[in-house]
Amino acid sequence: MRICIVGAGAIGGVLGARLARAGADVSLVARGPHLEAMRTHGLTLIEGDARETLPVRAVETPADLGVQDYVFVTLKAQSVPAMVERMQPLLGPTTAVVWAVNGVPWWYFHRLPGPWEGHRLACLDPGDVQWTGLGPERMLGCVVYPAAEVIEPGVIRHIEGHRFTLGEPDGSKSERADRLSRALRDAGLKAPVRPDIRTEIWVKLWGNLSFNPLSALTGATLDVLCTDPGTRAVARSMMVEAQAIAETLGVRFPIDVDRRIRAGAAVGAHRTSMLQDLERGRPMEIDALVTAVQEMGRLVDVSTPTIDTVVSLVRLRARTAGCLAD
Incomplete structure (x- = not known):
């Protein structure tokens, strides 16, 4: 082999x-x-x-x-x-x-x-x-x-x-x-x-699509993002929108949103990969982690107002920092 x-x-x-x-x-x-x-x-x-x-x-x-x-x-x-x-x-x-x-x-x-x-x-x-x-x-x-x-x-x-x-x-x-x-x-x-590899993909993506861009926008680590009332609410809204998309596509989540957020908090003071890329001046993984979910929402006719807002903000943050992938 x-x-x-x-x-x-x-x-x-x-x-x-x-x-x-x-x-x-x-x-x-x-x-x-x-x-x-x-x-x-x-x-x-x-x-x-x-x-x-x-x-x-x-x-x-x-x-x-x-x-x-x-x-x-x-x-x-x-x-x-x-x-x-x-x-x-x-x-x-x-x-x-x-x-x-x-x-x-x-x-x-x-x-x-x-x-x-x-x-x-x-x-x-x-x-x-x-x-x-x-x-x-x-x-x-x-x-x-x-x-x-x-x-x-x-x-x-x-x-x-x-x-x-x-x-x-x-x-x-x-x-x-x-x-x-x-x-x-x-x-x-x-x-x-x-x-069913897609269920595994979505459970991991659930955190990545929310915690990564929010960390890049705020500079906060996972423990803070998941416990601060404001950022926790934004992350939860993004995850609920994503769940609606995934379920329309046939995925059934084995855990609920709040448990997934608690799991993120339990990781502790971790700087997400997107935040690390921003700090190091490297291209950020916006499309695979967030924009693709937005595109899938359009495909299955599920509205994504919170994801739309965060995508716009994080893309501008990446552009102004010179970290927007070509």
Whole structure:
């Protein structure tokens, strides 16, 4: 089994290190100082008090690797279209692309029973670059739960979490999903295969679509956002609007809104990824986390007044800070 990780930053680094430790044939696509550090010194993974450096195959050019059985995409959503052409040498007739990307996936409506089957989300895949270049039939959903960070080039700190939930867009329990699940479990990770990956996507997205933009607008950490009466009310309103959209599309949430907000508060003084991007001057994940939900609301005729307001505000905040993705 040949596994390639495209975007070997924090989460990709955890995957790469764990798989390498387990003896898997894994390679990593990265760039800049992080790539050079992995080439020169190996990939260092810090977990608690343990620190281990593993030799890994790290490249900048995917064409150096050839066809893979599995390609993990662990980039931010807005970075993927520019990589599609470069990824082509990795893709063979049976290659599975494991979509380990936050937010609504561009392939969301692929093999979704009902009137919107095959619908394409314009804000996530302008010009159908991913639909035609990667192909929805290759997609294997993956909801990422671990938290990690690159603390210096070539060094990843795994903060918490071990679960990478897998699922086919059509809900089937496929051999390719089971095979990858076994490989991830051999690497000490949790990798359940679920028949309804979209429910998992929405439960995670519920927090991301509200807490991320609100943190960028206020500078507040999760514990404050979820307990301050004003921001909690805004987040809750956004989540209720999103729930109406998801339920129209057939999703049934296993928890309620208030429990999800309490779970966010329990994380503590965490700075969301969108706030971190803003502070570091990097493009912010607005479309995959928020705009796509707004677009889906239009599609299913569910009004989203709070989401609409927050999208407008956070896009302007990103533009004025030079952090609006192209």
